[in-house]
Amino acid sequence: MRWLDVFIKGVKEQVREFWILIMIVVMAPLFIAIYYLMAETEDPEYDVILVNLDLGTRYQGKAFNLGDSIIGHARLLLEVPEMSMLKFSTVSGREQAMERLRNKQADVLVVLPEDLSLSVMGPPGSSSGPARLEMVGDVTRMEYIVGAVWSEELINQYVLRAADIRMPVSWTETTLGFSGRRTYFELYVPGLLILSIIMIIFSASAAIVREPEIRTLERLKISRLTALEFLGGISLVQILLAILSMVLALLTAIALGYTVLPGTLGFILLISLLTALSMVSFSLLVAAMCRSVKEVAIIGTFPLFLLMFFTGAAFPISGGELFTLGEYTVRLNHLLSPTFAVEAMNKVLIRGLSIKETLPDMAAILLLTLIYFASGTWAFRRRHMRAR
Numbered sequence: 487m488r489w490l491d492v493f494i495k496g497v498k499e500q501v502r503e504f505w506i507l508i509m510i511v512v513m514a515p516l517f518i519a520i521y522y523l524m525a526e527t528e529d530p531e532y533d534v535i536l537v538n539l540d541l542g543t544r545y546q547g548k549a550f551n552l553g554d555s556i557i558g559h560a561r562l563l564l565e566v567p568e569m570s571m572l573k574f575s576t577v578s579g580r581e582q583a584m585e586r587l588r589n590k591q592a593d594v595l596v597v598l599p600e601d602l603s604l605s606v607m608g609p610p611g612s613s614s615g616p617a618r619l620e621m622v623g624d625v626t627r628m629e630y631i632v633g634a635v636w637s638e639e640l641i642n643q644y645v646l647r648a649a650d651i652r653m654p655v656s657w658t659e660t661t662l663g664f665s666g667r668r669t670y671f672e673l674y675v676p677g678l679l680i681l682s683i684i685m686i687i688f689s690a691s692a693a694i695v696r697e698p699e700i701r702t703l704e705r706l707k708i709s710r711l712t713a714l715e716f717l718g719g720i721s722l723v724q725i726l727l728a729i730l731s732m733v734l735a736l737l738t739a740i741a742l743g744y745t746v747l748p749g750t751l752g753f754i755l756l757i758s759l760l761t762a763l764s765m766v767s768f769s770l771l772v773a774a775m776c777r778s779v780k781e782v783a784i785i786g787t788f789p790l791f792l793l794m795f796f797t798g799a800a801f802p803i804s805g806g807e808l809f810t811l812g813e814y815t816v817r818l819n820h821l822l823s824p825t826f827a828v829e830a831m832n833k834v835l836i837r838g839l840s841i842k843e844t845l846p847d848m849a850a851i852l853l854l855t856l857i858y859f860a861s862g863t864w865a866f867r868r869r870h871m872r873a874r
Contacts (some may be wrong), residue, residue, distance in 0.1 A: 492719025496693060500723055506689050510727060514682030514735035521678060522742045525671040532633030533573045533592040535583045536560060543603040552606055552648060553598040559644050572636055587622060593629040595622035596637050606649050663838020664747065674801075675739045676831035679754065680824050681799040682735040683728045683761045687790055690724040690769035691782045694866065717863060721766045728762035729755070750834055753841050757830050760848060764823040764855040768793075770862025797824040823854040 500507055540553030560574035575592070577583045586592045597620035605617035621638065623630035646653065659666075665673070694717070736754070740746065746754075772789055776782045794800045796819045806818045819825045830847035833839040 490719065492716055493722050496720050496723035499696070500689070500693070500727065506692060507727070510685050510689050511731050511734055513685050514678070514731045515738035517681060518675070518678055518735050518738040518742065521674050522671050522739075525669070525674065530571050530629075530632070531573055532571055532594065532629055532636065533575065534560075534594045534596060534633055534637050535586060535592045536574060536576045537578070537580050537583050537595065537597045538576065539580075539600050540598050540602040541600045541604070543607055545603075545607045550603055550607055552603040552645070555648065556598060556641060556644055560640075563640065569640075572633070572640075584622065587624070593623060593627065594633040594637055596620070596641070597622070606645055663836055665836050665838075668836060669743070671742070672744050673836060675744050676835045677799045677801070677828045678739070679732055679735055679758065680761055680797070680827045680831065681794060682731045683758055683765055683827075684790070684793045684797075684799060684824055685731060686724050686728045686762065686765055687769045687772060687793070688782065688786055689727060690720070690766050691772040691776065691786050692779045693720050693724065694769065694773035695776050695779055695782055717770065717866070721763070724766045724769070725759070725762045728765065729758060732758045732762075747835060753834055753844075754831070757827050757844075757848075760851045760855070761824060761827040764827075764851055764858060765793075767855050767858035767862055768823070770866050771858060774862060774865035774868075793822060793824055797822050798828040799824055820850070821854075823851045823858070826850040826854075 536557055538551075538553035538557055540551055542549055542551035542553075544550065557574075557576055563569045563572060564574060577586070580595075580597055583592070583595045583597075587595055599617050599619060602617045602619070605615070619641070621634050623634060625631070661667075732754075736744075736746075768789070772782065772786050776785055796803060798819075803819070804817065808816045808818055808820075810816065817825075826847040830844035830851075833844050833847070834841060
């Protein structure tokens, strides 16, 4: 039961150095709140400028200008709640509109050509070909990409109705799993829950390194404490800290509007437990490279950023392909166990798959955990627990 003594000692030291404890448990809810502010408090808007150069034509004995009709339709869309993200405006000339684009006062410019009405509504043979509408914008900006797609689709639909053209096909959308019911903020939550567990690599590495730094490890070795007993006692403290951090992050997300799907709470705890165990094992590798808590704060920053930004925890990412095994693609970030934890969370909480579908991901987490633990234990024993 010597591991239990190490566990009790670890709890006391964690409480004594409460600033590390506070940092770990506060950072996760803080990330949740920041992502909520980014995703939900500011509705996206796409400013579209319409320039009407259409000269019009005669239709059923009356003057008709399709460009004017499109602009009138766009103004009506401003009153439709579903289209509130599109902000249409008009200017008289192309150069004036281009100046607004350059100054980032608009996202998309749509130029309606001179022969628009003649091409669509004119008598047969009156037009030399289809009218060419012009779309202008900065293709590197997401605002342009989204605004351009919406503008093109809405104008196409209106032109088809005006020309009394019926499409031979229609589209219907079926969302995968629960993705259609989730808000933009809720799509980030599964990864952020894993991120709350990743944060413990600082406290876990510091807890492991602290013993040889203050030379209490020498007294522990005299008591015939094995490396596994020592690491097991410390690991249990850090796993409990990781679960606490995850629970606080989840409660924060729920308070901000996240909905926990019925029957998935146990699954979330299971994946969190596996990830916590894996992160403690990974911390052994960090601790083996450090001789003091100060070195942990410096050296541990690099693996923390790797785990945050290259596993899909902070935002979706796809690692570079290494090789393929049959139909399975092995990627570079598959060397990091949180990658599989995030994927497992997304499968159940967003894509609506069964928990059985995540068994390969759980197996990968366990395999990487064993690799981390075996290599970390060997490296830590070699550097800190060899007899002098």
